[in-house]
Amino acid sequence: MTAADVVRVLLVDDQELVRSGLRRILRRRDGFVIAGECGDGAEVPAAVAAAEVDVVVMDLRMKHVDGIEATRRLRQAGARPPVLALTTFDDDELLAGALRAGAVGYILKDSPAEDLIRAVRAVAAGDAWLDAAVTARVLTTYRRAPADEPAGLPPGLLTPRELDVLRAAGRGLTNAEIAGALVVSELTVKSHLGRIFTKLGLRDRAAAVVYAFDHGIVSPRAALVADAPLRPAVTTPDPAPGLRFSVLGPMRAWRGGSPLELGPVRQQALLAALVLRPGVTVSQRELLGGVWGMEPPGTGERVLPVYVHRLRKCLRRPGERTPDSVIGRTRGGYRFDGDGVRIDTARLAELDADAGAAEEAGDLDAAVECCGTALGLFQGEPLSGLPGPFAEGQRLRLTERRGTLWARKARLQLRLGRHADTADELSAVLALEPLREPLAALLMRALQASGRRAEAIAVYGRIRSRLAVDLGVEPGEELRRTHRAVLES
Incomplete structure (x- = not known):
């Protein structure tokens, strides 16, 4: 296991017994290092400054400075570590506050240990960890007054496809699920999300989910139904x-x-x-x-x-x-x-x-x-x-x-003869699974046929380096043959 594979976690909870349980779950042999522990939210800024931290696992109920205020202070200070909130089903008001303060997700205290491990890894990788159904209920319940009802999205701010992506993210779909629903690549979904964050001034995916609910882009009912359509659909008989x-x-x-x-x-x-x-x-x-x-x-x-x-x-x-x-x-x-x-x-x-x-x-x-x-x-x-x-x-x-x-x-x-489409799709696939030699060979063929010879050669260089570093092997015969054909063209 390399240093890059290790997730450094700061545990914040005012109960030693809880912190002890978290330590037992987030074990070093599974790729976690406990970078520090805090018994109160007031201690978090100093702990983050004193050590490299990839994820803050933050209890929301603490005696002095609670998890919401500690999260807000971190975000205002521009501190990088994402916050994963610890909560329970009956903590709706706290959970709404944590999401609006800048937490990128939450884990319920009665969740299986495997869920905590997956949540910390997901947050460390830059993803949100949200249950769309719970989030829908929470954010809808705690719109504080009629003036806080959805104002809607300013006209023309997002393209129709960007609006589809935001609606899907608000329903809790992953990038892969959005890609499947909209019949696009995951790379395209990531590009759309990046533009959405920029246009709306959002820091991350969790903030986009909050925005989608607060502005009526996602309804509570849609978030509760796993198969809810991304666009209004013609009424069909029950399945x-x-x-x-x-x-x-x-x-x-x-x-x-x-x-x-x-x-x-x-x-x-x-x-x-x-x-x-x-x-x-x-x-x-x-x-x-x-x-x-x-x-x-x-x-x-x-x-x-x-x-x-x-x-x-x-x-x-x-x-x-x-x-x-x-x-x-x-x-x-x-x-x-x-x-x-x-x-x-x-x-x-x-x-x-x-x-x-x-x-x-x-x-x-x-x-x-x-x-x-x-x-x-x-x-x-x-x-x-x-x-x-x-x-x-x-x-x-x-x-x-x-x-x-x-x-x-x-x-x-x-x-x-659909060379450009093939090149775009395979580029997105190889960004996710870079060691697939047959796909790399097909991508090189597509790029060459599109008149992008230099890019085709670069594909070979990238996968050859990855194979050498990750597996200690050279490219196979098919990929080498494709490389020779591109060079001789």
Whole structure:
């Protein structure tokens, strides 16, 4: 682990017991260093000045200077470290104050340890950590007076696409989810967000979320509905009442149009281990190994019936008895009944097959469209945040499948002569996954065909350096062959 991988955290809480618990969660071996501790908000400026701090984890309730005032002082002083607020569900007024004071996110004190780890890492990387549904309720409840009601956005200040991006960010969507919804690249979303911050004078994504609610750009109802459209849509019939799962991003589930609460991440990982093997009996030992790996829970197999019971309650239909759930128990283990259940990986397979059939029939435009639709199903890293060997294996498999789809779409677009579009898309993809040699070779071909030979050569130089530093290897034959072809052109 290099120094660049370490996240330096300042803990601010007036209870030593809480700070001790946070220290146990944010361990050095997991990439965290406790840069300092404060028992009151008044101590924060000196602590930030005395040490390098990447993230401040700040309790909101303290006896003298509370977390809101401490956050406000940091922002007024221009101090860099982002603030992650510690709060509880009944702290609505404090939470609203913290967001308006400049906190970039919040973590509930009864959250699983894994959520705290993910939140601190996300904030250190420059992202916000917000629950859109909670934020909607909080900011709407604590508009202080009629004069504080949304004034609306000044006409013409944002372009229609920038307004779409702001609305999506206000609903709590990630850059990847916004890109999928608007059918653009993540790099394009980042560019739009940068312009939005500049035009509106906002410091970060959390401030953009507050702005979106305060100016009526996002309604509380839209924030509470995971699938709310980015633009007003024609009224359609209610979705089918069956179960629907998404694993091409965070693990999510719906019954009809209603999102389901799936519980802590280990419970979600157990569900994923069953959902992704419908109709297959999975033994208890295999489930323990797939979800907990080499560190099984202290209660052993006894934890499985508890998690399964909770999942059955989450997934059952109104009026259905828990034993009738889609998760069945057999002599050999547990089995998920996939009849009538929709999952985005099945749709992914259908679109992939459709793309192959269209290409074979010579309809390259239709094949490109199928690939684009398939890529739009990905809402970030597959099974993001879920622990265990099974989730990690599926994450790698599905990530590779996305890479294959990117390459297939690019090759089809090059055959159609869409060189500029291909170059733009692959540049955005490689900014996120810079070691994908087949995509780098396709990008070089697209740039060369667009008359951008120097840029094509530069792509080779960048990936060769990254391969040498990160993996200690030279580029493969395909990339070297493409490089020679560009040099000889």
